[in-house]
Amino acid sequence: MTTQLIFEHSKRGRRGYRLPALDVPSAELTPSLMRDEVADEVEVSEVDVIRHFTRLSKLNVSIDAGLYPLGSCTMKHNPRLNEEIARTPGFALSHPLQPDRQVQGNLALLWHIERTLMEIFGLPRVTLQPVAGAHGELTGILMVHKALAKSGNARKYILIPDSAHGTNPASAAFAGYQIKELKSNSRGTVDIDTLAAAVTEDVAALMITVPNTLGVFETDIKRFADILHDKGAYLYCDGANLNSFVGIARPGDMGIDVIHSNLHKTFSTPHGGGGPGAGPVGVSEKLVPFLPTPTVEQAEDGTYYLDHGHPDSIGRVRAFNGNFNVLVRALTYMRSMGPDGLRRIAQIAVLNANYIRARLRGSYHLPYDAPSLHEVVFSDKLQTAKDVHTLDIAKRLMDYGFHPPTIYFPLIVAGALMIEPTESEPKEELDAFCDAMIAIAKECEERPELVRSAPHTTPVRRLDEARAARQPVLRWRK
Amino acid sequence: MTTQLIFEHSKRGRRGYRLPALDVPSAELTPSLMRDEVADEVEVSEVDVIRHFTRLSKLNVSIDAGLYPLGSCTMKHNPRLNEEIARTPGFALSHPLQPDRQVQGNLALLWHIERTLMEIFGLPRVTLQPVAGAHGELTGILMVHKALAKSGNARKYILIPDSAHGTNPASAAFAGYQIKELKSNSRGTVDIDTLAAAVTEDVAALMITVPNTLGVFETDIKRFADILHDKGAYLYCDGANLNSFVGIARPGDMGIDVIHSNLHKTFSTPHGGGGPGAGPVGVSEKLVPFLPTPTVEQAEDGTYYLDHGHPDSIGRVRAFNGNFNVLVRALTYMRSMGPDGLRRIAQIAVLNANYIRARLRGSYHLPYDAPSLHEVVFSDKLQTAKDVHTLDIAKRLMDYGFHPPTIYFPLIVAGALMIEPTESEPKEELDAFCDAMIAIAKECEERPELVRSAPHTTPVRRLDEARAARQPVLRWRK
Amino acid sequence: MTLPDPLTDQHRYISNASQDVSEMLEVIGIDSIDALFETIPDDVKLKELLNIPGPWSEIESRRWFRALAAKNLTAVDHVSFLGGGAYLHYQPACIDQLLLRAEFLTSYTPYQPEVSQGTLQSIFEYQTHQCLLTGLDVANASLYDGSTGLCEAVLLAERVVRNRKKVVIAKSVHPQYTETVRTYLQNLGYEIVEVGWTSDGRIDTAALREACTSDVFAVAVQSPNFLGVIEDYDAVAQIADAAGAVKIAVIAEATSLGILTPPGAHGFDIVVGEGQAWGVPTQYGGPFVGFMVVKDALKRHMPGRLVGETVDVDGKRAYVLTLATREQHIRRGKATSNICTNEALIALAANMYLSLMGKEGLREVGQQCLSKAAYLRAELQKIGSVILPFSGPVYNEFVVRTPFPADEILADLEHQKILGGIPLGQFYEGYDNEFLVAVTELHTREHLDQLVAALTASISRERR
Amino acid sequence: MTLPDPLTDQHRYISNASQDVSEMLEVIGIDSIDALFETIPDDVKLKELLNIPGPWSEIESRRWFRALAAKNLTAVDHVSFLGGGAYLHYQPACIDQLLLRAEFLTSYTPYQPEVSQGTLQSIFEYQTHQCLLTGLDVANASLYDGSTGLCEAVLLAERVVRNRKKVVIAKSVHPQYTETVRTYLQNLGYEIVEVGWTSDGRIDTAALREACTSDVFAVAVQSPNFLGVIEDYDAVAQIADAAGAVKIAVIAEATSLGILTPPGAHGFDIVVGEGQAWGVPTQYGGPFVGFMVVKDALKRHMPGRLVGETVDVDGKRAYVLTLATREQHIRRGKATSNICTNEALIALAANMYLSLMGKEGLREVGQQCLSKAAYLRAELQKIGSVILPFSGPVYNEFVVRTPFPADEILADLEHQKILGGIPLGQFYEGYDNEFLVAVTELHTREHLDQLVAALTASISRERR
C-alpha cells in the first residue's frame, strides 16, 4: 500500500479540492486551443493525498531524527524559527515585479544579508541572485571571464584540483573555459610548485575548495593568491566548506577574489530532499563592476532600491530576485547565531569531526593523515581484504539507524567514506555512530556476507541500479 | 536511544532557549519566597528536544497514516485547514477577559457555531462552554437537576442502559444522582416496557446513547420521550454517535431534551493523543433558562455580547469561554462540509461500517444481529475455542499495520471488537483491514500461538500492565 | 432521501465516490444507502437539507474566518498587559511545528500502548516535570483547565477526609475558578466559605482561622493570588493543619513555579493549576491545560489518567496507562472523576516548553517577569494619583488604582493601542477604580514606559 | 582565540556544552579547540569577532523580521493583479503542513535510495505529472526556475543539433528569461535572434520565417506569451521544422496547461517552464521550480536529475536516481549541466498540488482563470479610453493601455488598495502607457469590478 503511486490510488469521481462557484459567465476559446481533460491525471480525495504523502515521508530519514553525516553537505540542524519567519505573509505574498517603493521591507532584508555576508567573507560586495552553489560558481567564473575580457584577454583555462567537486569543472565549462586538472600532493592539498608551474598566461583562475574536500585547509592559500595575481589570474574559492572556518578566518583576508557560499549548508536552510538552496557570491574590488544586475542599494534618504545601471555587469543569472525566501531563512539564522555563535559553529563542527576521526582511526584506514577540519575521509582499504567495500559499509550503517556518509567522493580517495557531523550533533549521537562504525568493521572481519548483503531493515533493500539505467522507466503509464 | 527520557538526555550546561537580555534592573524577593533552581530539571539543546520529540512521534500511529477504527471514537480525517484557521493571530492571541467590544470577531464566531449546532440538533439553544463530552454530560444533568428542583423535586435517579459509556454514570453521580441501570434486550436496545416500568416518580432522566454503543438506533426513541415527559422526566442523549445520523435526523425532532456533541468526533477536531475536545450541549425550551452563564447574544445593532444575566443558570462550568480554538476548528469543518456534506458524512460512515460488517460476518461472531449504523461490534466467540481472545486479535492487527478497534466495550458484549471506520476511509483501506481481520481469523485456527504472542513488529511488545499497577512508577527520578 | 450523485458534488474529505459506493452496496447486498437507515423512523427523518451555510472552499473559509479574526483587537497590534489567569509568554517556534506532526495531532488516547509509546512517554515526562516544579509526588496526565482542576481537587479532598461539609476558598482565588466550583458542588451538599484579604492583599489569616472549623475538609488558596500577591503558604498551612483540612494550592500563573518556592515545600497536599502560561497562546481561553499534583498517599484518589512505567515481554522499558480502576470506564458511577478526553496535546506542548527552557530557562523567565513587574510598579508609582493598593510581594501581576473608573481609563489606553489591564470591578464589589496589570518576558522596557506615558496621558485627560 | 566558556553563553542550536567539549578533547588528545585550527595560518585568523548583529532570541528575531515584512505592500491587504511570470493561485492548506514534515523538509538529495524512497517516489510521480500535462515523454526532477530552465533548454538543443550558431527567441518570451539566456550564452559563441509580434500579440511569423536560417539550432516561443497572448504553436512548429531547428515551448503560467492544448500535441521537442503557478507563493520570486520535459529521443541530453523505476533484491518495486552519466558528479567538465542542488521541495509541493486538484481541478482552475479574464476584459473595454491593444486569444493575463503613463495610473490604483498590474515600459520600448493585468481563481467578481471602478476613477483623476 505504502509504495503505490498516487496515480494508482486514482478512482473515478474522487475529488481532493473545492473552488468557489464560478461567479462570472463561463468563457470559451476556439476549440483548437483547448485541450480535453488531462488523460490519466489522478482522481483522489484529500484523505487519499494526505495518507499518500504521510506514508511516503515515513520512507525518508531526516536530520530531525538523527545524525545525517553526508560529507560536504553540512547536514546541520534546520531551525524551525526560520520556517516560521519565511512564512510571514508580508514576505510570502510579496511579488517579484513590484516597484521598489512597495517592497522596502524585502529590499532592506536583502541589503542586510548582503552586508552580513560581506563581513563574513571579508569582501566588498556580494550578489544574492544565484540559487545554488553551482549557480554561484557559474556566476563567479562569468565575472572573471568578463573582467579578463575587458582587460583584453579572457584566457583559456581554469585550474581545478583533482579533489574538486564535479560542479566546479562543469560550471567552468559552462562559462566558456577549458579545465586543467591539478594533482593533489600527499597531504591531499595543492603544492605551491605545482600551482606555480600551472599558472601560465592563458590561465584565468584557480578554482579551489577551502578547506578542500578532504577537510584539509590549504595552508598556502595566501601564496596561491599571490602567484595567481602576479599572473593577472583570479582565485575562486568554492565556499561549500565555509562551515569549518566561518568567524575564524575570512576568504577576503586570504586573497580570495570570488567565493560562493551554499546557504543551505553553512547557514542552515533545509535541503528539502535536494533543494531549494541559495549560492550568494562575494567578490573583491576588481570584480565589483561585473556583478549581476540588479544590485540592491541604499539611497541617501535611507530607502532601498534595485540598481540596474551596471554597464559592465555580466547581466542577470536568473529571473526576479534569487531565492528570496531562502535568504530570509539564512538571515534569520545568522541573527540567531550572532558573531560568537557563528564562530562557535566552526569550532564545534571541527571538534565533532575530529572526535569521530579519533574514535574511528583504528578501525578504518585514513588515506590522508593531514589534520582535517569539519570532515574526515576514511577509505575501505582495511575492509577490501574481506571483499567488503565502501558501498557495503554504507548500506550496513542503515541497519544501525544511521544515514551513510558521502561515499566514493572525493575521487582521489579509492572507496572514500566522507564523514561530516556538523556542530549540531550531541556527543551521545557521535558515540552511537562511532560504535556502529566500529561494530561494522568487526562484522567485516567476522561476518562479511552480513555487511555485503546489507541493508536488511530498510523499506526496500539494495536496488538494481543497472536495470534502471539500462531500460529507463522514467514515468508511470496506465 | 529512542526511548530515553528527555531527563536522561540532560547534560550540564546545555541550553534549548534564549531570551532577550534583561533590559531593566534585576529584582529580588525576600529569600524565603524564592526557590533554588528546579533540581533535576533538564539541560538540553533545541536539537536534543526536536530529536527527542520527533523520535517519540515515530512511536505513534496516526489517522494520517491509515485507518484508526476505534469504535465510539470517530477517528475521521482531521482537515489541515482547521489547524491553519485556528492559528490566525487574531484568534490565537485574543484574551479571554477582553471586553466584548474588543472581541466582536470571536463573539460572532461563537454566535454562528451555536446557530449551526441549533440547526443540527433541532433544539432552541446550545451552550459552548463544556470542553469534552463528559463535561457536557455533567452540564446537561446539572440543568435537568436545576429544572426539576425549581419545579419542586430534583428527584433521585438517572436511568442508564447497561450498554452506556462509563462517563454517563460518572457524570450523573457528579451531578448528584444515583444510577439505575437498564438491561438491554436481545437487539441490544432498550425495551419500551422495561423503560416504562423503570420511569417512576423519582426518576429525573433517561441518559441514553443514540444510536447506542452497538451502533443500533433506538427505534422507539420518540416513545421513550413521551413516557419520560408524561412522568415529568427528561430525555438526555449522549451524542457521541451523532456522526451516524447528522443531517439525516435531528435529536430535537425525536423529543430529546438534552444532547452533547463531541466536536472532536463528529466535527473532526483532532484528538491530540487524548484531547483537547469540546462538548457543546443543546437543550429544549424547558431547559433554556438553566444554561450555563454567560450566553452569547446579538444586540439590535448587530453587535454581539456575553449575557451574564440568567438568574436560573446552573452557573459557569469552566473559567473563560470553553475551548474556543476547538470551536474555531469545528465551525471551519461545518462550513467546509455544508448541509449536503454533513448528511453525506452519515451516509458514507454508515455505508463503510456496514461494508465491514458484511465482509467480516463469516469470520467473526456478531452477538447482536440488529441492523447497525456507523459501527459494528463483533466478539471473539468463534476464536475463544482456540483460546485466542479479543486482546490477542487486537494486538495481532498491529502486525498488519492497523490500529486495533475498541475492545471489551460495550460491556454487554463479552470480548467485544467495536469497529468504527468513519466516512473518511477509502474502500481500498477498508478492504485491506478486512483482509487482515480475515487472515487473523485464519491464523487463530492454524497458528493460534502466533496471535496469542502478538504483536511482533511494534516498537515495544506486550506490556506487563499488572506490574505498572502493582508497583506504580509514575515519574522519573534521578 | 437519496444520495445525490457524488459526481455532481463529491466532497474532498470523503474518499468513496459513486463507483466505490455501488461496489460496496453490492457486497452488502442492498441497492441504496437509504436502506441502511431504515431503523430510523421516517417521522423523525429530515425531509430536506439542514439550513446552514456551505459547502465552502478553503478560499471562502479563509476569507470569512480571517475577516472575523481581523475584528478582534489583540496583542497582534496592541501592547497587552492582560493576565488574570491567561498570560502571553514566549512561544518557542519549534513547538507548534512539532505539534502539527500527525503522530501527535491526530492520535487518540493511548489505549493500545504498543502503538502509542510516543504519547505515553511524553505524558510520563510531563508528569515528572509537574512533580519537580511543584515539589509534590504524583501528577496526572492533565485536566481540562485550572478551574475544573480546582473542582476535582476539592472533590478529591472530600473523598480523603469524608463526612465533613465545608470547603474554605480564599476570595483571592481566581473568581471564575470559585464560580466553577460552586457549579460543580451545587447538588452535593457541601458549603463553600470564602475568606477575604487584608491590606497587603494576602488572605486574612484571622478570618481564615475562624472559618477553619472542624467540619472543613479543605482549604484552597491561590499564589500568586488573583490580586497578584504571593501568599504566605506556611501561615495558611498551619491554620489548615490545625483543622485537619486538606491543603490545596492553586497556581494560575504556571511560570511562577520557576522562581517561587513551590507549595510542596510548604507541606501542601494538592497543587492544582493552569498550565497555559507555559507558552500556550491565550486563544480566548481555550484549549488550556489543567495540572494536578498530589502527595503519594493520595494517588489512588487522583482524577484523570496516569501513565506508569513498566516493561514489555522482552524486558524493554515501556509506558502504559495505569491505576485505571479509579476511572469512569472501570468504576463508572463510583469513579474518582467523570473525565475521559483531557488536554493531552496541550500537556505535550507544555512538556516541550519545559524541556526547551529547562533548569536555566524556567528560572530566567521567572527572574525577568519579576524584574519587569518591579520596574513597572516603580515607574507607575511616580505618576501622581496612581496607587498600588496592595503592599504584599508580587510576581508579574498587580493591582493598579486611579481616581477614575477603570473602564474609562482602559478605554482611553485602548485608543493609544494599549490593552492596559483587566477591570477588577466585575469580580469584586467596590473595586471599580482598580485594574489588574500583568507583564511577562515579552515586554520590553519601551513597552513598560509606553504604558506609563499612556496612563499619565489618560489620567490627565480624565482630569479635564 | 579561545572558546568562551559555553556556560556563559551556550547556544541553543549547538548541543555540546563545556562538559562534552572537555570529554571530547580528552579523547582526541589535545587540550583546546584552537589546536584543531593550527593549519589555518595565524595571519589570516581573525583577531576579533565578526562585526554583525546578534545573537538574537526568537523574540527579537520575530520583532525585527515582522517589522520588515510589514513594510511591504502585498496581497495581504491589497487586491493584486500582478502576474508576469509569478501568479497568486489557490494554495491548499494541507500542502504547507505536509512540507513541514522533517522527513521531506530536512532530507538531502536521495543519493541512498534505501532510505530515501519517499523523495524518490514523489519525484517519479512529479515527472509523470509533467509528462501528462505537457504531452511529452521525459521530465526531469526540477531545475532552478523557468529562466534558467530556458538556458538549459537552449544548450540542450545545441548539443542535439551541433554546429549551428543561432537561437531564435520570441521577443514575447519573458524578457527576464531571455536576459538570463544572454548571460548564460555570453562566452559560448552563439547568437540570439529576437523576433517580435504583430497586432494580435502573437509572434510575427513572417519575421520568424526570415530569422529561421540554416544556422538556427533552436526556436523558442512562450505561450501564453509575456503579453498574455496564446501563440499558434502549429505555425511556429512548421517554420522551425523547415529550418531543422529544435522547437522549444516556454510555459510561464503553469496552470494554463490544464486547459490549453499542450506543446507536445503540436510536435514541440522541449517544453520548459516555471511551476510556481501550481500553488507556490510568489515570495518575491523564489524559491520557484523549473520544469523540463523532452521527447524520448532527447532524454540522454537532459540536464538535472532523473528518477527511474527499478526493483530491489527482493524484486520489490523501487525508485532511484538514474542516467547519472549525464551529470556533473560523473561527467564533470562534460556534463549536460552544472546543476546539483535543484528545487526538490517545491517540486514536491507541485506534486501535492497537482494530485489534490487532479483531472477535474486542473481543468476547473483553467476554466475559472479563462472566464474571469474574459469578464474583466469585457468590463474594462466599457471604460472609454481603455484599450486592450492585442487582439489574440488570452488565458488569464493581458495588456491594458490607457492614454496616461502606466506608472501614474498604477500609483493611483495603489492608493485605492489595488496592485493593478506590471508596467510594460520597463521591458519594451514605447510601451509606457501599457501594463499587464493577471487574474486567477482567487479573484471574485467583486475584485474585478473593484479594479474597473478604481481604474475609471484613476483615469478621470488623470484627465484633470
Ligand SMILES: Cc1ncc(COP(=O)(O)O)c(C=O)c1O
Ligand atoms: C564542495 C562542493 N562544491 C559545490 C557543490 C554544489 O553546490 P550546490 O549543490 O548548492 O549547487 C557542493 C554540493 O554538494 C559541494 O559539496
Ligand SMILES: Cc1ncc(COP(=O)(O)O)c(C=O)c1O
Ligand atoms: C459513547 C461515549 N460517551 C461519552 C464519551 C466521553 O466523551 P469525552 O471523551 O469527550 O469526554 C465517549 C468518548 O469516548 C463516548 O464514546
